[in-house]
Amino acid sequence: MxxxxxxxxxxxxxxxxxxxxxxxxxxxxxxxxxxxxxxxTVEDAPDMRLYTPLELAGRNLYIREGCYACHSQMIRTLRDEVERYGPFSLAVESKYDHPMLWGSKRTGPDLARLGGKYSDAWHVAHLLNPRDVVPESVMPRYGWLQRNTLRIEDLGDHLSAQRAVGVPYTDAMIANAVADARGQANADSSEAAGVSERYGEATHIRDFDGNPHLLTEMDALVAYLQIVGQLTQAAHPEAAAKRDQP
Incomplete structure (x- = not known):
């Protein structure tokens, strides 16, 4: 039948x-x-901040180099995941991620809570030769990131594209994108003050790759890695409460 x-x-x-x-x-x-x-579904996060132009450039490099193919950025609610990686990921943490990088493949560890876990020097060493810091790593080397000068001329266009899909970048942020990228990687420059003014006092402003005289792709990628999971403290209510105490 x-x-x-x-x-x-x-x-x-x-x-x-x-x-x-x-x-x-x-x-x-x-x-x-x-x-x-x-x-x-999306939680409230009053402290949510935006990616700076340098961090956004780093995120673009992360995508360009295919890092998302081996690393997810979403911790599930399973007990073993929480114990290994930290608090499970909230929807609001990806609010300004276009495209999202949740992923499902974990050749390497999940990176959702990577921001602030290691020093800039550790990240640089890891990207230059992963086995120098993690002997069992199968990750390839990315030495060219430290040699390649970062392309910043079109960062304003990148911010404009993000605004078109809902990220609330202001006209001032877009107009100063190039200067802010330079200023974030050089705390001693006259452009550094504008970065904290537009993106908040908690913004990381420093030389990321160990070479303050050259703005490289390594600067951008490390700046991005140091902010992954740190755009909001919604997943860490205890830390946020402690921070807001007088």
Whole structure:
């Protein structure tokens, strides 16, 4: 009987197409329906801050080099994950991530709580030769990051594109994107003050790659890695409360 039904359906082109559309619609509905309640799903994070131009450039490099293919940035609610990596990831932490980098492949560890875990020097050494700091690592070397001068001329356009998809960059942030990228990597420059003024006093402003005379791709990537999981303290309510105490 079942075989007869399938044979009959497959010989009816219109009926077969309608059956495919019906089945596909069920899957589409399951994916789309949660978006109607997205405002109830995403947590509140009054302390949420934006990626600086330098950090955004670093995130672009992270994507360019395929880091997301081996590292996820989403800690699940499973006990073993929380014990290994830290508090599970909240939806609001990816609020300004376009594209999101949650991932599902873990050739390397999850990086959702990486920000501030290691020093800048550790990150530089790790990227130059991972086995110098993690002997069992299978990660490739990324030595060219320290040799490549960072392209910053079009950072304003990158911020504009992010604003088009909902990230609240201001006109001043977009206009000063190039200067802010230089200023964040050089605390002694006249441009550094503008970075903290536009992005907050908690912004990391320093030389990231050990060479204050050259703005490199290494500066940008390390700046990004040091802020991963630190745009908001929503997942760490105790730390946020302690910080806000007079």
């Amino acid at each position: 079942k075989e007869f039904f399938h044979r009959k359906l497959e010989r009816n082109a219109i009926g077969f197409v309608l059956a495919i559309v019906g089945v596909a619609s069920i899957g589409g509905l399951i994916e789309i329906a949660p978006l109607f309640t997205i405002q109830e």
